[in-house]
Amino acid sequence: MxxxxxxxxxxxxxxxxxxxxxxxxxxxxxxxxxxxxxxxxxxxxxxAKPQTFRLSTGQVLNITHWQIVHFMKSDCQYCQHFNSLLNATAQQLGIPVFVYSFDGLGDSTFSNVLPVTTDVINDFSMNYHR
Missing domain, CATH: 1.20.5 (Single alpha-helices involved in coiled-coils or other helix-helix interfaces)
Structure with missing residues (x-):
């Protein structure tokens, strides 16, 4: 049941x-x-709309997904002078700048920086020597 x-x-x-x-x-x-x-x-x-850059040789490069990696130090007078030129050029071309600082500090142009570590140096030097 x-x-x-x-x-x-x-x-x-x-x-x-x-x-x-x-x-x-x-x-x-x-x-x-x-x-x-x-x-x-x-x-x-x-x-994104393809963004091109023409070299002096006439070759055209697609720089849509490019990024500038810049190493600097906050108290370096050459870095401070170069940073303003780099920032102006990057804005003109529309390329983002990724900034590493050896002392972990930024400057008036690039205040948002990442500190350089041995891993960063090894990664970039290995990619450079390939």
């Missing part, structure tokens, strides 16, 4: 659960469409 009662209870519960699951799926379907649309918009925005 208990088994028969449990069987009938399951017969009524399973279709009810299926209806709830279908309703949840219908609600979630709209969310995934909205998320897919948002991702598609982000992908179209993320594609």
């Amino acid at each position: 208990k088994t028969l009662f449990a069987f009938f209870v399951l017969l009524f519960v399973i279709p009810a659960n299926a209806a709830v699951i279908d309703e949840i799926a219908a609600l979630e379907k709209h969310k995934t469409v909205a998320v897919e649309n948002k991702l598609a918009q982000q992908r179209t925005v993320a594609k």
